[in-house]
Amino acid sequence: MRRVVRALLDRWGSRVTVVFPDESRRVVRAVLQPSGSVSWQNMRRVMRDHGQIPTGQMIYIGPTELDVMEADHLELDGKRYLPRRWEPFYLGDAAICGWGLATPMEESLCET
Secondary structure (H helix, E strand, O other): HHHHHHHHHHHHHHHEEEEOOOOOEEEEEEEEEEEEOOOOOOOOOOOOOOOOOOOOOOEEEEOOOOHHHHHHHHEEOOOOEEEEEEEEEEEOOEEEEEEEEEEEHHHHOOOO
């Protein structure tokens, strides 16, 4: 099943750039799509000193070899997203993909 999921991601996944704190980058084939969920209790990785966490939730499905919680942010189509949650998705005893949640970064935080 893991090979099937990997083949689906390779064929239909988007090219998502995972950017790490040391500014290294890794491009993976993954799904990063909006979620219709309105629940926020699991979305907060850190609380900022001021302001609010940007609204909008994205679902991330990608390879198991990469824990996106170690990343600084994700990039897709010129937009940046903060990883908020990630965990392996198991079928039986095997992790077949990684599942996670992300939120869009505010434009003011994205300027370099």
